[in-house]
Amino acid sequence: MMNGVAAGAREATGPRLRPGFPGRLLALGHALALFGLLLAGAVLLALLAAPVILAALGLGQFLKYQLNHGLAFDGQDARDLFALLLGLACCRLVLPAALLATRRLAMLTRRLSARWCGVAIAAAYAPKPVPATAGSRHLGYQQRMSWLLNDVSTWRDTAWLVVNLVVGWVLLLAPVMMVGFGVITFLVPGSAAVPGMHGVSRWATPPAFPGNTPTVLLAIGVALVALGVATGPVALRGYGGLARLVLTPSREAELALRVEQLAQTRRETLDTGAAELRRIERDLHDGAQARLVAMGLTLDAAGRLIDTDPAAARALLYEARDASARALAELRDLVRGIHPPVLADRGLADAIRALALDSPLRVQVTGPLDGRLPAPVESAGYFAVSELLANVAKHSGAGAAEVDLRHSSGSLRITVSDDGAGGANPSRGTGLQGVARRVAAFDGVLVVSSPAGGPTVINLEVPCKLS
Template sequence: MDASAYLPVRTWLRPGVVTAGQGLLIALLSLGTNVALFVLSVVALALIPVFGVGIVLFPVVTVGVRYSAGLHRRLARWVGVTLATPYLPAPDGAQFGTWRRFRWVVSDPATWRDLAWMLLGTFTGAICLAPLALPAYGLEGLIGLPLVLHTAGVDYGYGPFWPIDNTAQALLCFPIGALLVAGGLVVARWPIRLHVTVAGFFLPPTREAELALRVRQLTVTRAETVDAQAAELRRIERDLHDGAQARLVALSMSIGLAEQLVRDDPEAVRRLLAEARETSGQALAELRGLVRGIHPPVLAERGLPGAVRALALAVPLPVDVTVDLPGRPAAPVESAAYFAVAEALANVGKHSGATRAWVELRYAAGRLTLVVGDDGRGGAASTADGGLAGTGRRLAAFDGTMTVTSPAGGPTVISMELPCALSSPKTSPSSGTG
């Protein structure tokens, strides 16, 4: 039989088996970790009057509670749900064992929402056993266990359906088992969706907390943006002072000296004018380089795809460039994306030891995604004073994010996202190789 005939079976069987395993993991975490942490939290609160033991113990237990809740937030991504982290930042001096730490923990509404989730999530997590329990229950009938035992003369009741009194009843267990296995795998995702739906009521931040977190994030990014702009202005001022300005001063002095010698020493005047011409050319080149550092002309002329391909050509190794942009983002966003890719490619050329690299530009769901990767030695990190940290701050000014994945031995993949809208739609995506 053609293998394609089995495609409908594989279509539901493989995802069902995977989801059943996911449900087992969620059930184990819920029935084990959640119950233990909830009991410990209750005990810690009860010990507050006992010489303040709970004041020390409750924040410690809360660390485990928040870690467990964070794990369930990550597991929610299995069904395509993203749950944000709701916790308030710790104040200065909130060390373990201090009253400040305890007050910070108990005053955070997310602490009590986590505890409520621990209690209710235990029940919804137990339901996630169904995708595994039903197929396991039906599997014994499917493999003929009731028939084997009946043939051997062993009394065996197949679950709640009927006692096995004859061979016909034992044979009937085959289709019943098949239905249980298939049904359990088909509906495997539903209990997990129920679990995640309930988690969505407790684990994300409330509307008020979300606004407060947003305000703090904007405050931080604004301060970083102001610092970055100030540093950029100082760089421009330094480049002008040390480069073009110094050459223009030298040019002015050469012309002034030529004016004094124009009658007495024409040969010296010619030499001075030649030096002045060379100096003016150098000053012009430095001014052009400075302008390119502010907003590259290639970006304005050819857009982000063309500018990125130009960057790829300047890297001393093959760089594959793939672009899927149905339009152009706003100029500030385009500039931030360009310099982010430029910094990443510069690191590839200087530090990676790679033999090839790749750049991907994509746009979907209102987000511009930039991926820069290489097959080098890995080990890249975003240090506080490094170029990647500066790239992260540049993207943060537009609510962008950056993730660096670079295990030892490679590969290194830098993923960046920028929320934005596009204009000037194109008819088809394009790709190329630099």
């Protein structure tokens, strides 16, 4: 989640398909659902091709008629010109929406491939550009088309529509058709000879071949149904492999996107660091520095009065002592805001427990870490949790929260949840965006789940090693 930038997903091992007979039947249902996506892709492919073909045919016919009949304008010219203008209008109105819909369909295919087929597919899309018009939230037609057509992934998604329409349906429908063919052609006619089931013979005629006895029909039907059910998961995995073959971005595209992401996180980290330095400078100037200047003036006045009015000088010295104590407290608070001593001494888990004790909410911290993390990661995790707990206390209306810490598979995972009203949206405020930028500097991600009515669950994941 990086200010709307489409981040490239890392390829990971997908979940295994559900074993057993129920899982094989479920695979047939998944195949039918994916076939529905295939039909939607066919519609999108028609929407992509029709405006271009219409405009090209209209232009071709118009030019051909002009070359053959001179510059005279008649009814045929009007029809060709109308087809050309209609094609151009459709290109302007339909093409951008169809290309974006194709991208969403491809992303949905990637998610379902990982969930249903057990095949994870990476994605690498070019980041959405900033609108050229100041203050506008939407891209213009030329800027949108340039962004979509110059992205190699757009052409890869379009190629998937073609491959899916030509080859994908075979993998999806083969097991389903075996089950349906076995039931309708063999099982139902074979059951017509069973006592009490003669009524089925009115709409299911047994196939004509030598030896088509009910027993043979039932045996063939059971074999076809069993074969279709057994090959359902295999066909699904083959379909996922076909989708990965077409939709997986090239190594160059992944590297280009990675460079763009690193450049963006570097810019954001530099901006955040500069803002933090300005805050520290302002706090020192307005707080501790002002108190130290005032303390110096007080001590100077006490030095002038110590011979003539010892009592007044003593009062000024007491005042200077109190000012030095307040300045020291402010300096300690400032140092704690830069890098809390408990974080350096005890580690991330104990530092977050200290945060929980200072929070006005009931905060439970679970999942101790069996070791220390790199100091920059501990600092990022600490301040991220601090910001999230502050958001919970200010905006959620929650009475309790929970922070869960884990380190597994080479990553620090932090989950912050609450029992509040939900509705947290990173795009409506800077708090969650700041947390996302903080963890993005370490190649981390932030995922927010906050439906209306709650609960809110925020997951942080930062790749790092545990010492």
